[in-house]
Structures are given as C-alpha cells and as structure tokens.
Amino acid sequence: MNASKSIIIVGAGHMGSAIALGLKRSSPHFSITVVEHDVTCWSSVTSAGICILETMPELKKIEALILAIPPQTFLKHSKHFVKIQNYAGLIISVMAGITISELMRTLNTTQVCRAMPNVPCTLVEGMTVFCCATPTTKENHALAQSLFSGLGKWLFVKDEKLLDGATALVGGGPAYVAYFAASLLEYARTAGFNEASASYMVIQLLRGTTVMLEQSGETPVNLCQKVMTAKGTTEQAIKLFDDKQLRSIIVDGLNQACLRSKALAERI
Numbered sequence: 001m002n003a004s005k006s007i008i009i010v011g012a013g014h015m016g017s018a019i020a021l022g023l024k025r026s027s028p029h030f031s032i033t034v035v036e037h038d039v040t041c042w043s044s045v046t047s048a049g050i051c052i053l054e055t056m057p058e059l060k061k062i063e064a065l066i067l068a069i070p071p072q073t074f075l076k077h078s079k080h081f082v083k084i085q086n087y088a089g090l091i092i093s094v095m096a097g098i099t100i101s102e103l104m105r106t107l108n109t110t111q112v113c114r115a116m117p118n119v120p121c122t123l124v125e126g127m128t129v130f131c132c133a134t135p136t137t138k139e140n141h142a143l144a145q146s147l148f149s150g151l152g153k154w155l156f157v158k159d160e161k162l163l164d165g166a167t168a169l170v171g172g173g174p175a176y177v178a179y180f181a182a183s184l185l186e187y188a189r190t191a192g193f194n195e196a197s198a199s200y201m202v203i204q205l206l207r208g209t210t211v212m213l214e215q216s217g218e219t220p221v222n223l224c225q226k227v228m229t230a231k232g233t234t235e236q237a238i239k240l241f242d243d244k245q246l247r248s249i250i251v252d253g254l255n256q257a258c259l260r261s262k263a264l265a266e267r268i
Contacts, residue, residue, distance in 0.1 A: 004029050005143070008059070009066045010077070012036035012052065014119055015094055016068030017044050019151065022121040024050055026150035033057065056083045064090045064143055071095040071264045078106050090140040092147070096167045097264030100133045100160055110135035113144045116166040117151055118174050126152035127173070129166035131159070168257035176250070181206060
C-alpha cells in the first residue's frame with residue numbers, strides 16, 4: 001500500500017487509542033485523525049503527534065471511519081454525528097455486540113465491517129477478528145485487511161456470530177493473560193524475589209512459552225506434558241489446577257464474556 005489512506009477514529013479510549021498508535025507506528029501511509037469530545041482522553045494520542053478533534057470533520061476524502069466508542073453510547077453518537085449518515089466510505093465498528101445489520105440500518109450504509117481487535121495493536125502485535133457486510137466492495141474489504149495487517153495479525157470470518165466469541169477471547173485475552181501473570185508475580189514475591197527480578201522472570205516465561213507454541217507446532221496440552229515429569233514438581237501444581245477445575249473456570253469466564261457481548265446488542 002503506497003497511497004496515503006485517510007482514517008478517522010471515533011473514540012480515544014483504550015481501544016481507539018491503541019488502534020491510532022498502532023497504525024501510526026506501522027506505516028507512514030496512514031493519515032490518522034481521532035475524534036474525542038472528552039479532552040481528558042487526549043494525552044496518549046496527542047503525545048504521539050496524532051491529530052485529535054472534539055467534533056467530526058468533513059468525511060468526503062476519508063477512506064475509512066473506525067467507531068471505537070462504548071456500544072452503550074452508539075445510538076447517542078449516531079444521532080449527534082450527522083455527518084456519518086450516508087457516508088460513502090468504509091465504516092469499521094470495534095464496538096462489542098452491535099451487529100452488522102444494526103450498523104447498516106442506523107448509519108444508512110452497506111459498507112460496514114465489524115471487527116474485534118485487542119490492545120496489543122498499540123505495538124503492532126494485535127490480533128483482530130473481522131467480518132464484513134455482504135455488500136461490502138472488494139476494495140473496502142482489501143482496505144479493512146490492510147488496516148488490520150498494520151495492527152498485527154488478523155482473521156477474517158464469514159459467520160458474524162463468531163464475533164461475540166472473538167470479543168470474549170481476543171478482546172479480553174490480554175486481560176486474562178495479564179491476570180495469570182499477576183498470579184505468577186505474586187508467587188515470585190512470596191518466594192523471596194524482589195519486584196524487578198519477579199517481573200523479569202515472568203515476562204520472559206510468557207514470551208518464551210509463546211515462541212515455543214508458535215514455532216514448535218505443539219498443542220498447549222502437549223507442551224504442558226513435556227514440561228512435567230512423573231511425580232515431579234510441575235505435576236503437583238498441574239494436579240492441583242485440575243482438582244480445582246481451573247481450566248473449566250477459565251472457559252466459564254469466557255462464556256460469560258461472550259454472553260455479555262450478546263446482551264449489549266439486545267440493549268441497544
């Protein structure tokens with residue numbers, strides 16, 4: 001992609017800021033403007049040299065509009081942002097729960113993509129799952145793909161129903177990993193390591209394990225079994241996790257997140 005693409009991101013919260021920072025980091029060919037009325041959210045975006053406005057500018061020369069606002073505020077924004085109505089370019093929604101049909105009906109457009117990225121997009125290490133409306137042009141589909149490529153890795157799905165599952169897994173995934181990392185850090189501190197040493201070890205454990213999973217082709221279960229030895233130390237920990245049904249608890253938690261995504265759509 002050589003030609004500059006003008007992108008507007010509505011919302012400078014965690015996800016909107018992550019997308020803005022990731023796109024700026026990944027390519028000089030993205031011309032990015034963020035729209036956010038709450039000036040207390042401006043700092044991370046403005047410090048990166050990204051243009052930010054309080055109100056929506058004209059959209060005539062804008063190739064893509066990314067809606068990164070809380071889904072509960074979608075209708076309020078759609079009423080106030082009159083310029084979005086009949087916008088001819090691509091609209092990408094990263095709002096949990098709100099369906100493509102609802103976006104098409106409310107915004108009066110057929111060029112819609114619904115996506116679920118995550119906050120590592122800031123470092124161009126994100127994961128995005130996306131689905132496009134059937135009438136979306138090949139050009140706009142390619143544009144969406146190029147944007148998500150600039151944020152990390154992506155997965156296109158034809159079944160929109162998978163987006164609620166992606167919201168639970170991909171959108172919330174960094175929080176779950178960080179939650180487990182916090183448990184490892186807590187143990188390291190109780191074992192006598194200082195904060196710096198604990199953090200150093202845990203971060204490398206996560207990084208090294210991720211690289212092993214990616215490069216070895218091993219399933220997580222197989223890798224777990226390879227690390228364990230019969231009646232060894234690791235086996236004792238995994239046995240306790242299994243006794244407490246930790247894996248089932250994690251799956252149940254993600255199911256709750258998925259249900260919440262579906263409920264958000266029902267309340268719009």
